[in-house]
Amino acid sequence: MSGPCVAVDGALSKRVIEMTSENSNERYRVRPWYLCIDRSGSMGPKKGQKESESPIAQVNRDLQTLLVDEFHKDDDVREVIRLGVMSFADEARVDVPLCDATHLPKMPELEANGHTSYSAVFRLAREVIQKDYESTTDKWFRPVFALVTDGRPWPETRSAWEPTLADLRSEDWLIHPIFAVFGFGNADESLLESLLGMKSSDRSLCSAPGHNIAFLASKEQTPSLEVHNILRNFQKSVLNSAAARGEVRVEETLGVRILGGDQGDALPDHRSTGQS
Amino acid sequence: MNPKENHVDRSDPFRLQPLPPRVIYGEGTAAKPLPHAATTRRGYVPSITGDYGVAGRLEYRISSIAGLSHRITRQVNQDAFAVSWGQASGLHIAVADGLGGSGVFSHLVAHTAVESVCLLLEQCDGEVSDEDMSAAVEETNGLLQRLVQHLGEETLTTLVVATMRQVADGFDVLCQRVGDSTAAVLASLEPPTWTELFPRESGPMADTSTNSALPCQEVATESFKRHLPAGSAFFLMTDGLAVPIFELSQSCRDGLGSLWASPPDIHNFMNQLDFGRRGEHDDRTVAGVWFNAI
Numbered sequence: 001m002s003g004p005c006v007a008v009d010g011a012l013s014k015r016v017i018e019m020t021s022e023n024s025n026e027r028y029r030v031r032p033w034y035l036c037i038d039r040s041g042s043m044g045p046k047k048g049q050k051e052s053e054s055p056i057a058q059v060n061r062d063l064q065t066l067l068v069d070e071f072h073k074d075d076d077v078r079e080v081i082r083l084g085v086m087s088f089a090d091e092a093r094v095d096v097p098l099c100d101a102t103h104l105p106k107m108p109e110l111e112a113n114g115h116t117s118y119s120a121v122f123r124l125a126r127e128v129i130q131k132d133y134e135s136t137t138d139k140w141f142r143p144v145f146a147l148v149t150d151g152r153p154w155p156e157t158r159s160a161w162e163p164t165l166a167d168l169r170s171e172d173w174l175i176h177p178i179f180a181v182f183g184f185g186n187a188d189e190s191l192l193e194s195l196l197g198m199k200s201s202d203r204s205l206c207s208a209p210g211h212n213i214a215f216l217a218s219k220e221q222t223p224s225l226e227v228h229n230i231l232r233n234f235q236k237s238v239l240n241s242a243a244a245r246g247e248v249r250v251e252e253t254l255g256v257r258i259l260g261g262d263q264g265d266a267l268p269d270h271r272s273t274g275q276s
Numbered sequence: 277m278n279p280k281e282n283h284v285d286r287s288d289p290f291r292l293q294p295l296p297p298r299v300i301y302g303e304g305t306a307a308k309p310l311p312h313a314a315t316t317r318r319g320y321v322p323s324i325t326g327d328y329g330v331a332g333r334l335e336y337r338i339s340s341i342a343g344l345s346h347r348i349t350r351q352v353n354q355d356a357f358a359v360s361w362g363q364a365s366g367l368h369i370a371v372a373d374g375l376g377g378s379g380v381f382s383h384l385v386a387h388t389a390v391e392s393v394c395l396l397l398e399q400c401d402g403e404v405s406d407e408d409m410s411a412a413v414e415e416t417n418g419l420l421q422r423l424v425q426h427l428g429e430e431t432l433t434t435l436v437v438a439t440m441r442q443v444a445d446g447f448d449v450l451c452q453r454v455g456d457s458t459a460a461v462l463a464s465l466e467p468p469t470w471t472e473l474f475p476r477e478s479g480p481m482a483d484t485s486t487n488s489a490l491p492c493q494e495v496a497t498e499s500f501k502r503h504l505p506a507g508s509a510f511f512l513m514t515d516g517l518a519v520p521i522f523e524l525s526q527s528c529r530d531g532l533g534s535l536w537a538s539p540p541d542i543h544n545f546m547n548q549l550d551f552g553r554r555g556e557h558d559d560r561t562v563a564g565v566w567f568n569a570i
Contacts, residue, residue, distance in 0.1 A: 025526035026302035029482040029519075029555040079554045139482040139524065175481070 032082045032098055032132065032143040033238055034177065036121050037110060040089040042151050042185065044112035055150060055185060055227045056112040062231040063107035070235055071101035078102050080141075081238055084128070088121035089114030098132045118153040122164035125177075133175050145177035146234055147195070150185030165195065179212035182234055184226035189216055300552040301520070301528035321352035321383055324550065327359060328542040331367040333442050335539050336565045338369065339546040343516060344557035354383045355514050355561035356433075358390035360398035366441040368397040368404075369563045373457050373514040375432040375489055386433040388423055389490055392416040393437045404439040406499055409452050413437070413490075413497055420491035432489035436512050440565055446505040447567050451512075452497040455489045458518045459500075462564075464507035468533040472522050473500055509536060510565045516558030517549070528553060539566045 037059060045054035063085075070077045084098035087110050095108040125145055133140065145168070153161050169176055183192045192214040215233050217226035326339040342353035354374035361367055370390035374382030396412035397404055413435065424431050434455025440447050451459045451473065459473045475498075477487075488496060504510055513521075520528045528551065535548050549560055 027524040028303070028553075029524070139519075141482045 027137045027139055029080070029141060030082045030138045031080050031141040032084065032129070034084045034086060034098070034125060034129065034143060034145050035234065036086045036088065036092075036125060036145065036147045038089070038116060038147075038149040038151065039087045039110045039112050039114075040116040040151065041113050042116070043110075054112065056110055058227040059148070059231065060107070060109050062228055066231065066235050067101060067104060067107050070238060071104070077238060082138075084132070086121060086124060086128070088117060088124075090117055090120070092117070092120040092124040094124070094128060098128075115155060116149070116151055116153045117156055118161035119156055119164040121147070122161060122168045126164075126168045126173075129175055129177060140175065143175060143177040144180055144237075146180040146182065146237070148182045148184075148230060148234065149187055150183070152186070152188050152191050179214075180234070180237060181212075181214040182217075182230040183214065184217035184230045185219075187216060192216060298550060298552050299531060299548065301525050301531055303554040319352065319384070323347065323353060324546055325353075325357075326542050326546045327357075328545075329359070331361050333567055334367050334440055334447060334565055335568045336367070336369065336563060337539055337542055337545040338561075338563040339542075339549045340561035341546070341550050341559065343559045346559060352383050353559050354386060355516070355559040356383065356386035356390045357512075357561055357563055358387075358394040359563075360394035362398040362400060364402050365397055365400040365404050366439050367565070368394045368437065368439050369512055369565065370394050370435060370437040371457055371512040371514060371561050371563055372436075373434040373455070373516070373559070373561070375434070380429065380431075381427050382431045382433060384427070385420055385423060385431045385490075389416055389420060389433050389435045390437075392419050393435065397437070397439055403441060404450055406450065406452075406501065409437065409439065409450060409499070410495075410497060413452060413454065414495055417491050417495045424491055432491070434489055434514070438510070438512055438565075440510065442567065443503070446503060446508070447510075447565075448501070448503050449510055450499070450501045452499040454492075454495060454497055456518075457512070457514045458522075460511045460513070460518075460522075461502075461504060462509040462511065462533055462536060464509075464537060467530060468537040470521060470529055470533055472518070473502065474498055476522055504567070506567045508567070509538075511536075511562055513562040514558075514560060516556070516560035517562050519558075520553060520556050524556075525553065536564055539564065539568065 039056060039059075043054065043056040043059070045051050045057075051057060071081070071083060072078075078100070081101070082098050083096065083101040083104070084094065085096035085108065086092055086094050087108075089112075091114075095110070096104060129143055129145075167173070169179065179196055181192050181195050183189070196212045196214055215230065217230050219226070321342070323342040324339070325341075326337070328337045329335075336359065338357050338359065340353060340355045340357055342351075346353060356372045356374070358370050359368065370393045372386035372389045374384075374386035393412050393416045396415055397409065400408050416435070420433070434453070434457040436451065436453035436455075436457040436459060438449055438451040438459060440449050449459075453459070453474060456477060458476075461471050461473060463469045463471065521532065522529070531551075532548065535544075539545075540548065545564070549562055
């Protein structure tokens with residue numbers, strides 16, 4: 001399976017694509033997980049904080065742990081999950097094209113700077129998911145769009161990003177993803193909920209409640225620990241969805257609470273009559 | 277494996293042979309010990325079941341296994357099968373796939389569906405007609421409606437049922453289905469060749485599937501009647517097997533085609549159904565019928 005080759009590390013992307021090219025006589029059922037990480041300036045070190053203690057440094061450490069612990073070692077995850085990584089600030093980019101992460105030697109190192117543009121990442125995600133779907137022979141379970149963010153879009157306004165969110169979540173789009181939103185730091189609870197369509201001014205976003213889910217890290221902890229808890233939660237979600245195959249299972253963990261969606265079992269029932 | 281080693285030694289049909297290792301089609305993780313599956317909270321259902329028998333010159337093998345996904349999430353096999361035989365009506369086999377997303381007790385609905393329809397067909401006085409089979413499916417639907425009402429949940433199942441009667445040079449098959457469980461013929465060619473006998477409704481997504489299921493307000497069945505010559509084999513199966521065979525995997529299609537060109541012994545048949553393949557962890561059920569010359 002290959003994705004658009006727009007990663008910062010072009011050599012890494014090329015290698016991933018080559019190593020995951022498929023025998024056209026053999027197709028597989030896979031669950032694409034798109035991890036989209038906020039790398040705006042607020043993810044960098046705060047005043048007086050060491051670089052190694054910044055949220056972005058923790059993200060980089062946890063991403064590598066995620067790769068090694070889950071994608072390289074866990075058979076259930078390796079069999080079903082395909083991982084793509086995007087990041088965003090003023091603009092959005094693909095850091096790791098959708099791939100069998102077993103073949104991925106290391107995760108990208110992200111640097112924090114710039115503002116936060118949700119419209120950029122929502123627009124890019126829609127393009128990337130569509131291209132990945134068209135370019136693969138695999139049969140997809142509904143993809144998951146996992147957004148990790150520490151703040152709110154700025155300086156862009158809600159009117160700028162909401163239409164791009166509506167495009168990404170539109171049920172008229174065959175492969176619209178399940179949303180999993182992971183917030184920490186200054187992430188706004190009501191904003192996260194509105195990403196799920198729970199409190200949006202645009203009522204068209206409010207369809208299919210319960211198929212999407214948001215998590216918020218406890219603010220009583222250090223930013224570094226918040227990031228760690230959020231990414232641990234992401235990791236558990238991936239693991240659970242791999243174990244359950246056709247289903248996306250999510251659960252609350254220490255230091256993280258669920259804001260919306262079906263607690264414990266967000267199952268997208270895409271069969272019109274049920275799911276085997 | 278030499279295909280000849282696969283087939284039953286009729287001089288001693290109960291002979292237990294060592295099972296070959298689990299076959300992997302395409303990519304797949306190495307066979308590993310399977311976790312226990314059954315939970316008494318939803319009733320006990322064995323993780324793997326099988327049956328075999330001979331009805332005149334028709335010989336059948338049936339097996340059903342719980343998918344790894346259900347074992348991991350501690351749910352039971354939601355597929356079911358049943359067989360019946362009437363001197364006048366012929367051999368009847370039904371296979372069903374309880375739709376797990378629709379309810380906790382879908383395995384009960386699937387089991388009830390196959391047992392009901394087989395019992396009703398067995399009671400037919402003579403050759404089963406398309407109308408007889410439709411009536412049996414209708415009556416089964418009514419029974420399922422009452423069951424679902426009793427269970428108090430919107431539980432659904434697919435159903436595919438076939439009646440087979442031997443004739444001089446093979447056997448006639450009448451088959452109906454509701455949902456995406458399917459039927460296929462394996463022609464005795466070199467190599468053996470699969471043909472699905474219902475149109476394949478290949479959903480664009482792996483979690484998109486059947487649009488119809490039982491119970492429902494108005495039963496809409498698909499049906500066919502076909503003569504199968506001696507040497508060909510007829511199969512009913514749920515989508516846990518049909519999808520890899522007919523949509524995803526050439527090696528699975530060829531491998532099982534080769535192994536099932538003639539009836540394997542039941543132990544090998546169950547083992548062969550329990551193949552490994554990356555991403556294939558749905559429940560699987562298959563019934564195979566061969567016209568043989570014992």
